[in-house]
Amino acid sequence: MKIGEVCLFTNDVIRLSNFYKMLFDIDNGSNDKIHQFIISEETTLTVYNDGTERKTNAQNICIAFTVEDIEFQSKRLKAFGVKIVEPPTLRPWGAKNMSFLDPDNNLIVFRCFPE
CATH class of the missing domain: 3.10.180.10 (2,3-Dihydroxybiphenyl 1,2-Dioxygenase, domain 1)
Structure with a gap:
């Protein structure tokens, strides 16, 4: 068994995703406001807004x-x-x-x- 995904829940997917894209020098080609995969290797880093106010x-x-x-x-x-x-x-x-x-x-x- 291995970790499949780490997901960061946020109110602002664009802002948090852009931070992680800068951090890892990654361009995932997405400006989705609800859900973005940032790292997609063995373990995925996902930023997601599930509609809950955080x-x-x-x-x-x-x-x-x-x-x-x-x-x-x-x-x-x-x-x-x-x-x-x-x-x-x-x-x-x-x-x-x-x-x-x-x-x-x-x-x-x-x-x-x-x-």
Whole structure:
């Protein structure tokens, strides 16, 4: 068994989808206001408005993505004006993590595993 999809529910599919398209440098060719697939590989990242009115950060969620060069990603995100919650920090278990917020205030973590 493997995870098939992570879905972010939002009031504004265009705004949140555009953030993730920028984040991953992806053009999914969609401007759908209700539902968009952003990443469609083994696990899918979907942004969806199911019609329920949502408050900002109404859920406790953190999504972590593994990247190759966390310092590069940190500079890139700062250049886009993304609010960095924690700069790249080496963890006791060997990972180097940084965290930031998406437009709906979901906590996102980029991590790498330096050798």
